[in-house]
Amino acid sequence: MTTGHWDRETVKGLCRLTSEYWKSGEKKSAFLYLFGIIILTIAAVYMTLLLNDWFNEFYSALQNYDKEAVYHGLVRFTALAFGHIAFSVYAYYLQQTLALRWRRWMTEEYLSRWTSHQMFYRMEMFSGGRSDNPDQRISEDINLFTTRTLSFMSGLLRAVTTIFCFIFVLWTLSEPLSFTLGGTTFHVYGYLVWTALAYSVIGTWITHKVGHRLVGLNFVQQKLEADFRYAMVRLRETSESVAFYHGAPEERRILGGRFQKLVANTVYIIRKQKQLSWLTNSYGQIAIIFPFVVAAPRYLSKSISLGGLMQVANCFGKVQESMSYFVDVYSDLAEWMSCVERLLTFDEHMKDLRKETEKEEGRLHREEGRELALSHVDVGLPNGKRLLSSISCTIHEGEKVILKGPSGSGKSTLLRVLSGLWPFAEGTLVLPERKEVLFIPQRPYMPMGTLEEAALYPGREGSRADLEYWMRECGLSQWISHLPEEGDWGHVLSLGEQQKLAFVRIFMTKPRWVFLDEATSAMDEETENRLYSLLVRMPGITVVSVGHRSTLDKYHTRTLQVREGTVL
Structure with a gap:
């Protein structure tokens, strides 16, 4: 045109x-x-x-x-x-x-x-x-x-x-x-x-x-x-x-x-x-x-x-x-x-992007199951360059796994593949049902509206009493009185407080699988320890974390290393 x-x-x-x-x-x-x-x-x-x-x-x-x-x-x-x-x-x-x-x-x-x-x-x-x-x-x-x-x-x-x-x-x-x-x-x-x-x-x-x-x-x-x-x-x-x-x-x-x-x-x-x-x-x-x-x-x-x-x-x-x-x-x-x-x-x-995305997504065969399994999965970039090659691993229900590797090695991109955001992948992927999974990015999204709506995002289910309880447990007691207030919470709350609120979402949502991408990077170690302790004690939950801190190792029973374009 x-x-x-x-x-x-x-x-x-x-x-x-x-x-x-x-x-x-x-x-x-x-x-x-x-x-x-x-x-x-x-x-x-x-x-x-x-x-x-x-x-x-x-x-x-x-x-x-x-x-x-x-x-x-x-x-x-x-x-x-x-x-x-x-x-x-x-x-x-x-x-x-x-x-x-x-x-x-x-x-x-x-x-x-x-x-x-x-x-x-x-x-x-x-x-x-x-x-x-x-x-x-x-x-x-x-x-x-x-x-x-x-x-x-x-x-x-x-x-x-x-x-x-x-x-x-x-x-x-x-x-x-x-x-x-x-x-x-x-x-x-x-x-x-x-x-x-x-x-x-x-x-x-x-x-x-x-x-x-x-x-x-x-x-x-x-x-x-x-x-x-x-x-x-x-x-x-x-x-x-x-x-x-x-x-x-x-x-x-x-x-x-x-x-x-x-x-x-x-x-x-x-x-x-x-x-x-x-x-x-x-x-x-x-x-x-x-x-x-x-x-x-x-x-x-x-x-x-x-x-x-x-x-x-x-x-x-x-x-x-x-x-x-x-x-x-x-x-x-x-x-x-x-x-x-x-x-x-x-x-x-x-229309063109939808067709291109569907074409790319067709190369990755997705199935639903009780565990997470990757079989010969290749992850690429939009320019065609290969980022990760022939990934094959299985994460069983209830496991606590941490994914480590140098910056830029493809850890976050792999999470995007699992969440369905990254279409440039091929192979076979078995995932739990979408409603049982919650992804937490490093910088959580804070919608406009009341603080209560931001805490329950993307759903709005949960009692006020439970919400206040988990706000206290996550170190956000001072914000309980502000729950009915509207504001631009992405600017009002510090990044650390936003990450705490993301954990409140986890505890309110109670997913069976949770994926965290540097989700505690802005917290002090004491707060990180308290929130991870609460997280891993949740019954039946499977945790997959991306992180660099060695303080997270004790909360995970297994480590996967991203090295030389693959996962070991």
């Missing part, structure tokens, strides 16, 4: 992106809303057609100084204007409601795909920068896509309906234009229609030539805006680490560099929009006087009255305005096209 140029595949992708909602379980209500929008839009255009007839009657009454007809015209105008306003308002209301329902459906669909099969993790680990800022694509791009798509559809419907209604009136109002060329007299019927068409086509073509680069510039702008915002969010999340390094000047340089790129692209957009504004404003201003110039000869020759002139001018303006629809919305259309490309890129990346 090339930015700024739409090929056949992009158009197919847009059709698929648009049609999915209209084939979903909400299609009946969606089509009812759409039908209501169509009816109200056509009704609003019909009111405009009646107002066009009113122009002739009212201005003719003014020309004839007909007081009664003037007052009657004002009353009629009030009724027609109110009808036009009412139809337009409710059409807009239904359009916005439908856009919200469409956005809600698309957001739920994309969130489901993004969070299923650990896609959010794999996109960050293995994307290679192909899909940047998925959060922006789901939150902003979907909103822009649904709102603008319905807005363009509604505007196009209004334009087409207006052309259909007014073009016949304009044709009727157009007397044949006669001129002599080379001794031959030519008659052009409906010359006002052809004039409006020519004016609109020329204006649309020039607008496209001037503004087509806005699609690519808007595509880049959305990426730069998201990158700049993400860099600031990342600084906020890692504020303590940056402060310890006194890295504020470097962070300022990085943020400033990203912002300068954003500003430079914005300058290009402003310049291009300036050119487009010159064109569209000039086009619009000329359109005001153009119908009078075209129709004035007939009025000056007294072929039509003042009311007829105003009716011709208004009718010509409506036809020309409708034919020039894309001139008026070109800037918004360019932004919408860049949004469509971003959504299609995101969509294609998730």
Whole structure:
């Protein structure tokens, strides 16, 4: 897909992106809303057609100084204007409601795909920068896509309906234009229609030539805006680490560099929009006087009255305005096209990554059993390099095993294979049921919400009394009174306290198998000893730890060494 140029595949992708909602379980209500929008839009255009007839009657009454007809015209105008306003308002209301329902459906669909099969993790680990800022694509791009798509559809419907209604009136109002060329007299019927068409086509073509680069510039702008915002969010999340390094000047340089790129692209957009504004404003201003110039000869020759002139001018303006629809919305259309490309890129990346992951996962045969068994398992890297070769070992239920080895030897990657996060492996793997297994990373995840929800994550089962008991046992007594409070606990709690809370999760969840990856690295030895003592005494639990400390050895009955690309 090339930015700024739409090929056949992009158009197919847009059709698929648009049609999915209209084939979903909400299609009946969606089509009812759409039908209501169509009816109200056509009704609003019909009111405009009646107002066009009113122009002739009212201005003719003014020309004839007909007081009664003037007052009657004002009353009629009030009724027609109110009808036009009412139809337009409710059409807009239904359009916005439908856009919200469409956005809600698309957001739920994309969130489901993004969070299923650990896609959010794999996109960050293995994307290679192909899909940047998925959060922006789901939150902003979907909103822009649904709102603008319905807005363009509604505007196009209004334009087409207006052309259909007014073009016949304009044709009727157009007397044949006669001129002599080379001794031959030519008659052009409906010359006002052809004039409006020519004016609109020329204006649309020039607008496209001037503004087509806005699609690519808007595509880049959305990426730069998201990158700049993400860099600031990342600084906020890692504020303590940056402060310890006194890295504020470097962070300022990085943020400033990203912002300068954003500003430079914005300058290009402003310049291009300036050119487009010159064109569209000039086009619009000329359109005001153009119908009078075209129709004035007939009025000056007294072929039509003042009311007829105003009716011709208004009718010509409506036809020309409708034919020039894309001139008026070109800037918004360019932004919408860049949004469509971003959504299609995101969509294609998730599909490709899913296929690639399924292909890689197919090389590792997984079975469920009462023990953990690896048979000739090879673990690789995304670039194809082999990290671990021909691993064959068995861990029986109830064992306490520690996995050791140099940093970077593949210990944590092996745990990722066991958890199903790392697809680059092959061989045979027997694992207990997923519901019986709990993995504890070195830095536990702390969700937003109450401290109680963070302690029970990812489930919410367990009594308050049990939770408070294990909070005390794990050295978190001072936080018991804060359990109902909401906060960003990843920043409020120290890493050591977060690791203690991870042990609370173990004791509350009571898994049969627990895998710990440097899960006590931020604790003092006394706390580590107390928590491991509680852990290994849990009835029927199997413990597999990754660690470097020799103080952990006494809590494990068996040691596996990762050495020279294999496990011994």
